């Protein structure tokens with residue numbers, strides 16, 4: 001869809017399952033800006049095999065044929081523990097081994113998942129996105145794994161690698177991340193938690209966890225400014241993209257892709273068209 005003055009905004013959906021992908025297709029989603037791959041990993045005693053993961057990613061890709069599917073690498077730890085990943089009890093789990101830190105600590109998990117994503121057909125439809133990035137070095141490390149496996153598997157089509165902006169560090173270094181990544185997508189749920197220093201799951205501070213706080217909006221603005229200056233697009237896949245009041249603000253700050261809950265895609269398009 002386009003804004004009233006002609007700016008192209010891509011409207012994607014956040015997905016957890018193949019059923020979500022089908023619902024998103026009905027709503028007119030142009031792809032998926034966030035596949036929460038942990039749905040395959042949680043509430044079980046062992047990690048899903050490469051084949052099992054591949055079947056799930058292929059099912060999602062098939063439900064949205066020809067459309068980009070951005071698969072987020074495993075985002076466990078913190079508020080999403082997986083029994084078979086031995087993470088010691090942490091005093092501050094939200095600041096501990098979570099997101100891409102887990103994949104880099106358990107390379108076999110990371111490599112199995114990347115292989116499962118790379119196997120999906122057609123090559124290149126599924127893109128890869130890193131959760132909870134804090135440093136450019138993390139992007140380089142994952143890219144190395146992706147490129148190594150891609151060449152080992154004989155896949156000639158390039159596969160895009162993007163980062164989630166969920167930490168203040170990522171937001172303020174978006175220009176540096178843009179040099180290392182193909183795209184950036186703002187996870188406003190975690191970004192809000194880390195910018196405001198308020199636990200997103202703690203009811204005692206729930207009233208203060210506001211993604212429209214000026215501090216969060218400035219982080220979003222800074223991300224868009226720094227990354228677009230480097231020629232990279234910035235999307236929003238956190239909950240703020242599914243807030244009707246926020247859409248004009250996000251588009252105004254420079255986001256060109258919004259990934260919303262599947263049932264909100266059509267309404268989001270209507271809002272964008274009126275801005």
Ligand code: PEP
Nearest residue numbers: 187188189190237238239
């Ligand atoms: C976010 O943090 O905004 C996000 C999209 O990731 P999750 O909600 O799965 O942590």
Ligand code: MG
Nearest residue numbers: 166187189190
């Ligand atoms: Mg998050």
